Amino acid sequence: xxxxxxxxxxxxRSGLAVIVAVHSTRLGPAIGGCRxxxxxxxxxGLADALRLSEAMTSKCALASLPHGGGKTxxxxxPGVTAGRDVLLDVGDVIAGLGxxxxxxxxxxxxxxxxxxxxxxxxxxFCRPAEAGGSxxxxxxxxxxxxxxxxxxxxxxxxxxxxxxxLGRVGGHVWRMLTDAGAxxxxxxxxxxxxxxxxxxPEECLTAEVDVLVPAALGGLLTPATVPRLRCAAIAxxxxxxxxxxxxxxxxxxxxxxxxxDSIVSAGGIIHATAVELRHETSAxxxxxxxxIGATLSGILRAAAEHGTTPYxxxxxxxxxxxxxx
Ligand code: PHE
Numbered sequence: 321x322x323x324x325x326x327x328x329x330x331x332x333r334s335g336l337a338v339i340v341a342v343h344s345t346r347l348g349p350a351i352g353g354c355r356x357x358x359x360x361x362x363x364x365g366l367a368d369a370l371r372l373s374e375a376m377t378s379k380c381a382l383a384s385l386p387h388g389g390g391k392t393x394x395x396x397x398p399g400v401t402a403g404r405d406v407l408l409d410v411g412d413v414i415a416g417l418g419x420x421x422x423x424x425x426x427x428x429x430x431x432x433x434x435x436x437x438x439x440x441x442x443x444x445f446c447r448p449a450e451a452g453g454s455x456x457x458x459x460x461x462x463x464x465x466x467x468x469x470x471x472x473x474x475x476x477x478x479x480x481x482x483x484x485x486l487g488r489v490g491g492h493v494w495r496m497l498t499d500a501g502a503x504x505x506x507x508x509x510x511x512x513x514x515x516x517x518x519x520x521p522e523e524c525l526t527a528e529v530d531v532l533v534p535a536a537l538g539g540l541l542t543p544a545t546v547p548r549l550r551c552a553a554i555a556x557x558x559x560x561x562x563x564x565x566x567x568x569x570x571x572x573x574x575x576x577x578x579x580x581d582s583i584v585s586a587g588g589i590i591h592a593t594a595v596e597l598r599h600e601t602s603a604x605x606x607x608x609x610x611x612i613g614a615t616l617s618g619i620l621r622a623a624a625e626h627g628t629t630p631y632x633x634x635x636x637x638x639x640x641x642x643x644x645x
Pocket of ligand 1: 425457
């Protein structure tokens with residue numbers, strides 16, 4: 321077992337399984353968002369929580385944050401939507417961890433939901449500013465993605481991007497790229513999000529562009545999809561883009577430069593912790609978020625020097641940081 325603690329508790333109000341995985345508190349109290357979405361079975365939600373919490377440990381270590389990784393998952397059965405009952409149940413489970421783990425927004429939750437969870441526990445990030453929090457993190461995550469893309473490409477106006485997923489983070493990334501004068505195509509499984517040059521998810525995945533920007537759910541890069549890619553590089557905010565570590569080698573062999581999502585997606589947590597824990601100004605926090613560019617450059621440089629993959633370099637960096645703690 322690689323995780324320090326995994327709590328699976330049936331919610332008193334909702335009857336649903338509330339899963340909180342604390343992967344590591346070696347660098348400090350664990351942080352990770354609360355994901356509430358449909359899964360075929362709550363056990364699939366558990367598998368996701370285990371993977372996502374481990375990724376949060378890497379994310380914190382790579383961003384030099386004094387925090388570990390955790391994640392909350394509530395698996396909704398088909399046709400069930402999350403209400404106040406689910407959020408209060410989540411709050412109770414987090415309260416039971418006594419500060420070892422704090423939550424924040426993720427797929428299926430936003431700042432207002434953090435207020436509801438916050439009725440049961442103070443260990444909550446990203447409540448709206450009126451409620452004393454640092455607000456929606458998705459724009460800050462997008463700022464970090466743009467910093468990563470600049471590190472990768474230089475001037476964005478000269479490059480083309482395929483944004484896959486126009487949710488809260490992807491939508492901001494699309495707008496920032498468009499504002500920067502970049503050539504952008506986009507796609508989402510939800511056609512109501514349609515904007516700009518719109519393609520199907522399949523066309524987006526296989527588009528001949530400079531950078532593919534995965535901004536939907538994870539597991540996009542697999543032995544089945546990698547051979548069909550026609551992008552030069554991949555960098556986006558989706559968590560856990562690789563189905564398996566070995567897929568990093570497939571990308572490398574294909575000459576596709578992959579920027580680890582654990583680096584690219586850290587803007588939200590960097591901003592929230594800077595503002596809420598260290599009481600920094602939003603401007604100073606934004607500067608830290610833009611530091612993602614330098615972090616990514618360092619990892620890509622090391623990979624090129626050592627003839628390894630960015631995945632291997634990032635992983636080694638995380639191991640070094642954890643071993644030194
Ligand atoms: N969903 C965020 C992530 O995956 C988690 C988060 C954001 C946690 C902001 C706290 C604050 O990184």
